[in-house]
Amino acid sequence: MRDLHLSDMEERTVQAGKAEGALPDREVNGLLEGLAAGRDLSNEAWQFLIAGEYDRKLLYAKADEVRRKHYGRDVYIRGLLEISSYCKNDCLYCGIRRSNHKAQRYRLSEEEIVSCCEKGYSLGFRTFVLQGGEDAYFTTKRVAQIVSAIKGKYPDCAVTLSLGEREKKTYEAWYKAGADRYLLRHETASEAHYAKIHPPELSYRHRMQCMEDLKQIGYQTGCGFMVGSPFQSTQDLIADMEFLREFQPHMVGIGPFIPHCETPFGEYAKGSLTQTLTMAALTRLVLPKTLIPSTTALSTIHPEGRQLGLQAGANVVMPNLSPARVRGQYSLYDHKRCTGDEAAEGLETLKCRVKDAGYEVVIDRGDSRLKPDNDVKYCRKKV
Ligand code: 5AD
Numbered sequence: 001m002r003d004l005h006l007s008d009m010e011e012r013t014v015q016a017g018k019a020e021g022a023l024p025d026r027e028v029n030g031l032l033e034g035l036a037a038g039r040d041l042s043n044e045a046w047q048f049l050i051a052g053e054y055d056r057k058l059l060y061a062k063a064d065e066v067r068r069k070h071y072g073r074d075v076y077i078r079g080l081l082e083i084s085s086y087c088k089n090d091c092l093y094c095g096i097r098r099s100n101h102k103a104q105r106y107r108l109s110e111e112e113i114v115s116c117c118e119k120g121y122s123l124g125f126r127t128f129v130l131q132g133g134e135d136a137y138f139t140t141k142r143v144a145q146i147v148s149a150i151k152g153k154y155p156d157c158a159v160t161l162s163l164g165e166r167e168k169k170t171y172e173a174w175y176k177a178g179a180d181r182y183l184l185r186h187e188t189a190s191e192a193h194y195a196k197i198h199p200p201e202l203s204y205r206h207r208m209q210c211m212e213d214l215k216q217i218g219y220q221t222g223c224g225f226m227v228g229s230p231f232q233s234t235q236d237l238i239a240d241m242e243f244l245r246e247f248q249p250h251m252v253g254i255g256p257f258i259p260h261c262e263t264p265f266g267e268y269a270k271g272s273l274t275q276t277l278t279m280a281a282l283t284r285l286v287l288p289k290t291l292i293p294s295t296t297a298l299s300t301i302h303p304e305g306r307q308l309g310l311q312a313g314a315n316v317v318m319p320n321l322s323p324a325r326v327r328g329q330y331s332l333y334d335h336k337r338c339t340g341d342e343a344a345e346g347l348e349t350l351k352c353r354v355k356d357a358g359y360e361v362v363i364d365r366g367d368s369r370l371k372p373d374n375d376v377k378y379c380r381k382k383v
Pocket of ligand 1: 095255259260332
């Protein structure tokens with residue numbers, strides 16, 4: 001095999017792209033291999049890979065190869081509980097923002113949450129994800145109590161929280177109560193872009209601080225971003241990729257932006273399927289061991305989005321385990337899917353679809369293969 005310096009190759013690749021509009025597959029593969037081997041790419045090479053003026057099947061195949069190397073054909077499932085549609089924030093893209101007075105608001109009780117876990121456990125779920133808006137009702141104590149209750153009943157399961165920006169002390173308390181993982185999408189790794197899609201009271205720096213805190217406490221930490229959100233440029237997506245490499249998250253959620261009609265971004269175009277798959281596949285190469293869900297947003301914009309996501313490097317699916325009465329009310333964007341194989345009861349169909357795509361749903365906690373970052377400082381309560 002030729003041992004090319006990536007910089008030489010990038011140079012020629014980019015020039016060839018400019019000159020002919022198409023590139024030899026071997027050059028593209030060289031770039032992709034370099035990326036998977038942990039090498040840095042120039043800004044031009046990133047632009048080229050993101051713009052996708054090449055056969056994207058090469059990218060998806062490489063991502064799939066890397067994913068199979070670390071996780072085989074396994075697909076991990078998470079039971080998603082949307083515990084509150086109240087949110088004190090006013091993110092410009094989000095359907096449950098506080099200014100949306102038409103949003104239907106609900107919150108689940110501890111009993112409802114635990115009984116959903118009971119149902120989920122019998123279906124084969126070994127991870128429960130408690131996600132919600134930033135709702136003051138879910139105090140430090142209340143959530144800690146719920147986490148302890150779930151872990152007490154199902155010590156073989158992982159609990160993931162996704163409840164937004166909170167104080168470090170709160171994150172610590174939840175970790176001590178037994179929470180294993182935390183999802184907090186960074187949304188965009190460009191400070192200027194962050195400011196364009198969030199209200200002034202939310203800051204990029206605070207979000208980054210929260211993510212640092214989570215990782216330091218010892219959570220398996222997830223970040224993530226939307227593809228095609230208003231004002232997003234290729235440079236912003238490059239910033240996302242560079243951030244991922246630096247932050248080394250355990251999980252990365254990537255989905256297309258989808259407009260919600262009752263938000264200021266209601267008239268903007270949605271993100272594309274291809275661009276989302278491209279970013280997921282590139283993420284798999286940058287972070288070979290990370291857990292990447294094939295998101296609900298992806299299956300909302302395309303009937304086969306979920307399978308296509310898996311074939312582009314994703315290895316997690318998160319069917320909805322919330323009680324039927326609230327399913328339609330957690331409306332982050334228009335037409336969000338919550339039935340069929342998006343629903344926990346549709347697990348058998350989902351298993352077949354996953355099999356057809358070349359993978360297999362497994363009953364497993366599906367922990368990250370990266371070690372947690374903390375030391376023994378935050379001792380867990382024994383459950
Ligand atoms: N389109 C796509 N994803 C969205 N989210 C919120 N609103 C939208 C939207 N309109 C995503 C954000 C958030 C996660 C819970 O849902 O990335 O972090």
